[in-house]
Amino acid sequence: MSEKIEVLITEEQLDKRISEIAEEINRDFGSEDITLVCVLKGGVMFMTDIAKKLKQKVEFEFIDVSSYGNSTVSSGKLTINKALETSIEGKNVILLEDIVDTGRTLSYLIEYLKEKNPNSLKLCTLLDKPSRRVVDVKADYIGFTIQDAFIVGYGLDYAQKYRNLPYIGILHLDEE
Ligand code: IMP
Ligand code: MG
Numbered sequence: 001m002s003e004k005i006e007v008l009i010t011e012e013q014l015d016k017r018i019s020e021i022a023e024e025i026n027r028d029f030g031s032e033d034i035t036l037v038c039v040l041k042g043g044v045m046f047m048t049d050i051a052k053k054l055k056q057k058v059e060f061e062f063i064d065v066s067s068y069g070n071s072t073v074s075s076g077k078l079t080i081n082k083a084l085e086t087s088i089e090g091k092n093v094i095l096l097e098d099i100v101d102t103g104r105t106l107s108y109l110i111e112y113l114k115e116k117n118p119n120s121l122k123l124c125t126l127l128d129k130p131s132r133r134v135v136d137v138k139a140d141y142i143g144f145t146i147q148d149a150f151i152v153g154y155g156l157d158y159a160q161k162y163r164n165l166p167y168i169g170i171l172h173l174d175e176e
Helices: 011-029 044-051 104-114
Strands: 002-009 034-039 058-067 078-082 092-100 120-128 141-145 168-174
Touching: 002 011, 011 044, 011 120, 011 141, 034 044, 034 104, 044 058, 044 092, 058 104, 078 104, 092 104, 104 120
Parallel strands: 034 058, 034 092, 092 120, 120 141
Antiparallel strands: 002 168, 058 078
16 A cells, blocks of 8 residues: 655645734734644644744644544544633633644534533534535634545654654545
């Protein structure tokens, strides 16, 4: 099996789009403080790049979730591997995701974060694959809407590899 990566979104395109989203957030939040909640590990590159373009006082929080067990057919049940470390009560929270696929992770996290009584909660995803949606969720800020393909790079992995690519690519698994 060989792994080939076809470039889908270049480093330059990522930088331009992330600047545009940051401008939207800057417009929407003005001088209000923001807490960015990054979904590990895929959202890390996105968080660090977008955070540098935000003009508010920005706090960083990280959360890690995974599906129960190892089933390939997702049960829709998620478990928190790493919880928030500080209170988000009364804060303006923006949840940062790498990609929204079935929507299960995002819908679970929305409920989880709402229970913690933030002042506001917005959802920001770099990538959106709406054709794969099982749970009806929509992000407030979307970087790129993409076709149904397996994506790697810029934080996203295949078996923990390729997160460090500076661009986004489609992974092709070819039998040799
Ligand atoms: P969900 O199906 O919307 O719950 O997506 C959950 C998680 O699956 C995402 O946050 C990603 O970490 C991962 N994921 C979904 N699609 C892809 C992909 O194309 N490449 C890499 N990871 C993915
Ligand atoms: Mg993710």
